């Protein structure tokens with residue numbers, strides 16, 4: 224059975240790659256985003272890739288405007304005739320030095336990545352539970368696994384998000400809500416453009432492949448690429464004294 | 472890379488006030504590098520959306536950063552393939568237009584530009600124009616093969632070709648010398664849509680020009696396996712240098728191919744082994760040592776006949792092991808691109824280990840090319856001297872005139888344009 228998937232963040236980066244993978248295998252996709260013209264171009268791209276082209280729909284959802292959330296969820300439900308899978312890859316990033324120098328952007332990032340993402344998920348949770356279940360797949364990050372010098376602020380938003388998703392999983396899995404928390408490592412997208420590449424850097428399509436599998440299986444926590452599970456295991460076990468010394 | 476490449480999904484935004492756009496950087500020379508002093512150029516690779524596709528006709532409009540790799544994955548399963556492909560699939564549509572690339576089917580289908588109906592181009596003054604055979608036609612033809620010097624290609628409209636199956640029917644046969652090779656290429660051209668050959672550059676004298684001739688066509692459905700050629704299948708390379716180590720000794724691997732393989736082999740093969748054998752061995756050129764290698768490609772006009780090819784190969788083989796292998800291909804008619812490389816004749820492409828005498832060898836080869844009335848391929852050039860290039864290109868003034876009209880201040884430029892044209 225093809226999925227009926229809603230994606231917020233499908234215009235760029237990992238979300239774009241994921242939307243393509245799903246469309247190419249015949250899942251029906253509804254795009255959410257903030258720029259209608261851009262969404263239309265992304266929808267055309269997905270349509271061309273479907274096994275049998277059929278219109279890909281889209282509607283507005285802006286993580287900086289929570290008033291768009293409820294209308295976006297109901298528009299997506301209407302267009303798809305009900306959806307069973309909701310993916311959020313949308314998010315903001317800036318380096319720690321950039322954030323330390325810019326309070327206004329720090330507030331935007333904290334709000335978008337944490338408060339508003341969770342608020343949107345609450346809308347989706349109610350929707351999915353009301354139709355007796357479905358998948359909520361949200362992109363957190365390895366940056367949320369431990370407080371670390373280069374990602375203090377960004378990592379804090381992802382740590383909060385990870386905790387929220389874990390709580391949902393504990394409480395609602397039995398009721399049919401499959402929560403998936405994706406923790407990518409370094410991925411070559413516009414978000415990381417210009418940053419020095421650490422080991423295990425991946426391409427968006429690699430991450431997309433891992434995430435599609437996780438959606439199919441309902442895996443609650445996925446590291447992508449999977450090697451990051453091991454890397455973070457080690458980092459989580461490093462003593463505080465060591466974390467004060469190292470640069471990562 | 473000197474300078475910084477800025478990439479974004481929004482190619483239109485990042486091409487404002489930059490001197491150059493590059494794709495995946497598969498050009499061998501300095502065509503995709505910033506000119507000295509330029510610090511920032513645009514990279515198209517994230518701008519890769521298909522904007523329109525007509526499944527009846529194969530007409531597609533896509534952003535310039537769409538790669539052939541992506542197109543292959545998404546459209547070969549649907550029975551469509553690019554009408555022209557170079558020997559690597561890690562190239563973008565923009566790069567394919569800018570170099571007006573050719574493939575094994577040049578004698579039948581011409582360059583990529585022939586299949587392009589329009590481009591959206593940001594010109595030097597910042598405007599974005601649609602160019603086609605009817606709108607700004609002169610700019611359109613200068614952009615085809617213009618190595619990014621007419622402006623930033625944002626979108627490309629072109630037509631995909633229908634293929635009967637995703638597999639290739641290939642014949643490979645060994646050829647003892649250059650005369651036989653040229654005759655075989657000519658004879659194959661009449662019956663086969665795709666041809667090319669590999670020549671052992673270490674053989675001299677009567678066996679100069681010996682090698683393997685490949686000819687192919689898309690397999691018909693009844694000949695082909697029912698499944699899609701696996702995307703992650705290990706591709707057997709026709710021959711490979713042990714451990715990527717390339718020197719006069721390992722070049723005997725080539726001899727092994729010639730003498731221990733059957734005279735001729737035929738059958739259905741994976742399209743990637745046919746089109747992209749070198750993509751498999753992404754790191755194979757590491758064998759050339761720390762200074763790496765460069766490529767060189769020229770075309771010798773058909774009017775020079777076999778003798779011209781022989782004279783050129785003598786220059787190459789005379790350089791004693793500077794190159795182990797060259798690719799030979801007959802070209803069809805000249806395309807519409809103003810600086811487009813192919814012309815009727817024989818194209819020869821070779822790898823060159825970079826060394827102290829590389830410049831001297833390239834100078835010698837260029838002198839030979841000039842004497843034969845041929846020309847070189849800018850996508851593979853890093854070392855040609857400006858006066859040599861001028862001597863090969865009677866079309867250059869016309870190209871530079873058009874460039875001057877659209878870019879009087881010389882805002883758009885590359886390391887290559889500054890090296891060869893001074894701006």
Ligand SMILES: Cc1cc2nc3c(=O)[nH]c(=O)nc-3n(C[C@H](O)[C@H](O)[C@H](O)COP(=O)(O)OP(=O)(O)OC[C@H]3O[C@@H](n4cnc5c(N)ncnc54)[C@H](O)[C@@H]3O)c2cc1C
Pocket residue numbers: 491492493494495496497498499502503515535536556557558559561562563564565566567569570571572573574618619620622623624625749750850851885
């Ligand atoms: C293994 C290998 C095999 C090859 N085989 C062949 C072959 O068989 N036939 C052939 O013709 N070529 C061949 N090539 C060369 C290659 O096809 C060309 O160099 C092609 O232009 C590379 O595309 P790219 O996207 O990587 O462009 P780049 O290398 O990034 O750029 C090449 C040129 O195109 C310009 N350009 C790129 N994108 C844009 C844009 N959006 N707007 C304006 N200008 C742009 C750049 O400025 C530069 O001048 C081969 C290369 C390799 C590495």
Ligand SMILES: NC(=O)c1ccc[n+]([C@@H]2O[C@H](COP(=O)([O-])OP(=O)(O)OC[C@H]3O[C@@H](n4cnc5c(N)ncnc54)[C@H](OP(=O)(O)O)[C@@H]3O)[C@@H](O)[C@H]2O)c1
Pocket residue numbers: 231232233234235236237238256257258261284285286287311312313314315316335362363364365366406407408409410411412413414415
């Ligand atoms: N790249 C990495 O290395 C990496 C590592 C770990 C985790 N992650 C996480 O993975 C997710 C995807 O990252 P990416 O690299 O694909 O990022 P990206 O390329 O920058 O894409 C970000 C996406 O978020 C959308 N977005 C941003 N602000 C928005 C808003 N206010 N409202 C709606 N949409 C908004 C963007 O839409 P527009 O097109 O409208 O801009 C875009 O589609 C993010 O959550 C990121 O934190 C990434």
